Amino acid sequence: MITFDTVSKHYRGQTVAVDKLSLTAPTGKLTIFVGPSGCGKTTSLRMVNRLIAPSSGRILLDGEPTDTMDVAVLRRKIGYVIQNAGLFPHRTVVQNIATTARLNGTPKDQALRIAHDLLERVGLSSAFANRYPWQLSGGQQQRVGVARALASDPKFMLMDEPFSAVDPVVRGQLQDEFLRLQRDIGKTIIMVTHDIDEALKLGDQVVVLRTGGTLAQVATPQELLARPADDFVADFIGRDRGYRVLGFAEFAKGGVPLGAEPTATLGATPETLRQIATDRWVLVTDPLNRPLGWADVDSLKGPLRDGDLNLSGTLAVEGSSLRHVLDAVLSSPSGRGVIVGQSGELMGTVTLSHVAEAIEAARTGRLGTQP
Amino acid sequence: MIAWFSDPTHWTGSDGVFALVIQHLIYSGVALFFACLIGLPIGLYVGHTGRGVVLIAGLANALRSLPSLGLIVLLVILFGPVFASDMAFIVPSIIVLVLLAVPPIMSGTYAGVAAVDPAAVDAARGMGKRPLDILFDVELPCALPLIFSGLRSATLQIISTATIAAYVSLGGLGRLIIDGRAQNDYYQMAAGAVLVGALALLVDLAIGILSRLTVSPGLTRRL
Numbered sequence: 001m002i003t004f005d006t007v008s009k010h011y012r013g014q015t016v017a018v019d020k021l022s023l024t025a026p027t028g029k030l031t032i033f034v035g036p037s038g039c040g041k042t043t044s045l046r047m048v049n050r051l052i053a054p055s056s057g058r059i060l061l062d063g064e065p066t067d068t069m070d071v072a073v074l075r076r077k078i079g080y081v082i083q084n085a086g087l088f089p090h091r092t093v094v095q096n097i098a099t100t101a102r103l104n105g106t107p108k109d110q111a112l113r114i115a116h117d118l119l120e121r122v123g124l125s126s127a128f129a130n131r132y133p134w135q136l137s138g139g140q141q142q143r144v145g146v147a148r149a150l151a152s153d154p155k156f157m158l159m160d161e162p163f164s165a166v167d168p169v170v171r172g173q174l175q176d177e178f179l180r181l182q183r184d185i186g187k188t189i190i191m192v193t194h195d196i197d198e199a200l201k202l203g204d205q206v207v208v209l210r211t212g213g214t215l216a217q218v219a220t221p222q223e224l225l226a227r228p229a230d231d232f233v234a235d236f237i238g239r240d241r242g243y244r245v246l247g248f249a250e251f252a253k254g255g256v257p258l259g260a261e262p263t264a265t266l267g268a269t270p271e272t273l274r275q276i277a278t279d280r281w282v283l284v285t286d287p288l289n290r291p292l293g294w295a296d297v298d299s300l301k302g303p304l305r306d307g308d309l310n311l312s313g314t315l316a317v318e319g320s321s322l323r324h325v326l327d328a329v330l331s332s333p334s335g336r337g338v339i340v341g342q343s344g345e346l347m348g349t350v351t352l353s354h355v356a357e358a359i360e361a362a363r364t365g366r367l368g369t370q371p
Numbered sequence: 372m373i374a375w376f377s378d379p380t381h382w383t384g385s386d387g388v389f390a391l392v393i394q395h396l397i398y399s400g401v402a403l404f405f406a407c408l409i410g411l412p413i414g415l416y417v418g419h420t421g422r423g424v425v426l427i428a429g430l431a432n433a434l435r436s437l438p439s440l441g442l443i444v445l446l447v448i449l450f451g452p453v454f455a456s457d458m459a460f461i462v463p464s465i466i467v468l469v470l471l472a473v474p475p476i477m478s479g480t481y482a483g484v485a486a487v488d489p490a491a492v493d494a495a496r497g498m499g500k501r502p503l504d505i506l507f508d509v510e511l512p513c514a515l516p517l518i519f520s521g522l523r524s525a526t527l528q529i530i531s532t533a534t535i536a537a538y539v540s541l542g543g544l545g546r547l548i549i550d551g552r553a554q555n556d557y558y559q560m561a562a563g564a565v566l567v568g569a570l571a572l573l574v575d576l577a578i579g580i581l582s583r584l585t586v587s588p589g590l591t592r593r594l
Contacts, residue, residue: 075499086494090512090587132589
């Protein structure tokens with residue numbers, strides 16, 4: 001548990017970066033500080049490991065005040081991950097990872113063993129072990145940065161915009177992997193981001209700060225979307241919050257009736273397709289029954305080839321959120337959203353009216369549980 | 372000149388080429404040692420703390436414009452009464468060489484430390500490294516390429532300028548040039564110049580090899 005007790009930071013008596021912040025980041029949970037630039041979120045984060053000294057107030061780790069601890073000892077208890085990874089360019093990947101373990105007194109051999117294990121945990125093969133940071137992509141460097149913070153097995157972690165320096169595709173992958181990792185390791189984490197989507201996706205608890213460093217709202221992502229505290233929070237969460245809520249409504253098995261979808265495979269003739277088609281569009285799958293795309297029966301001239309497929313439809317994995325299911329429906333050229341199982345095999349399709357019913361059911365359910 | 376070099380009497384003896392090269396290297400080595408002793412800590416301190424940047428930049432420029440020949444004469448006059456024997460000439464010569472070599476070493480070290488990725492330093496601080504560990508585990512090794520480049524230019528300057536020691540009656544390869552001039556022996560002067568040049572190149576090569584061995588391939592990006 002990390003506790004902020006009326007923590008403030010002023011510079012030269014004039015500008016207030018953080019103003020009387022009081023909150024708790026619960027043990028084993030991921031707390032996200034989010035807000036516009038100048039809201040003091042990074043300052044707040046850096047006051048936890050005293051890279052910045054608070055002007056007043058106290059920060060406690062599991063009830064122990066940090067201001068009386070030796071600063072280096074304090075920092076060694078806390079994993080620290082920053083935006084551009086900040087790897088040591090003159091050290092190899094495993095040497096980088098082993099640093100924090102070495103700082104906490106782990107013998108060299110053991111530290112290197114830990115580093116090799118962590119490399120795999122963050123999704124890098126052992127081939128990377130002896131490379132140097134310049135040989136890695138931004139996403140790979142960030143994975144090493146996370147591994148380095150974990151090597152000393154700290155109870156607490158601070159992450160300053162850890163995923164914002166990479167492209168959106170890699171960012172999504174890193175976020176998903178990090179969520180899986182956190183489910184295993186259950187660290188007490190404070191993460192800073194300016195990206196509300198990231199905050200809602202990753203956070204167990206979201207702390208919204210406003211310009212001037214005051215607290216606007218502390219809530220779970222669902223609460224934040226359902227009941228923003230004021231105009232500022234509502235505005236910051238953005239216009240799409242109705243749609244975003246669907247990200248938290250799980251698409252339960254049986255919640256939306258799956259329609260059986262006739263399928264064809266590559267090489268099928270236009271005649272065959274016309275026989276099985278229920279309308280203009282036929283779903284095409286590979287031999288393992290995994291969807292490949294939609295074929296337009298009307299425009300087909302010869303046997304079905306790869307290039308004939310319309311790939312615009314997204315796939316929703318069974319058990320994913322209603323947001324993904326709705327997206328699958330809206331992006332599908334046939335208007336039928338494709339649902340697949342965990343290993344990518346076709347489960348069936350859903351229609352917009354069925355999804356709308358599920359959304360309505362989820363909405364009334366949610367409102368019903370409100371006090 | 373080939374005739375000069377192929378005369379064996381020019382190579383051996385107390386004023387032979389071998390002896391002069393050794394003397395030259397000793398002056399240069401001592402001067403480089405003291406220049407490092409002064410330039411490295413100042414460069415590291417300024418680079419690490421960011422304090423005194425303007426001061427050392429000004430100092431470096433001022434030192435670069437010192438006329439070495441004038442300075443050595445001045446210092447000999449000043450130190451003449453203080454020291455007995457050869458020290459009255461050796462100390463001024465070394466001081467001049469040190470003053471020449473400090474600016475490139477100091478600026479190279481400062482620039483090297485200042486250029487270290489701030490994110491790496493922030494990470495080092497945030498994970499709980501103490502200031503001296505940050506300096507010696509992160510900043511110094513990352514600054515090595517620029518430190519070596521400062522060291523190389525300092526060494527080149529020292530070796531070429533060490534010839535002026537002969538001007539105040541000391542040894543070294545400058546003897547060949549100064550004496551050659553006095554005796555109107557232009558072959559000997561040319562031989563001296565060629566030897567100074569060759570020595571500078573050899574020492575530069577040696578430092579180059581040293582830098583290759585000590586700088587991490589993570590910085591040179593050479594595997």
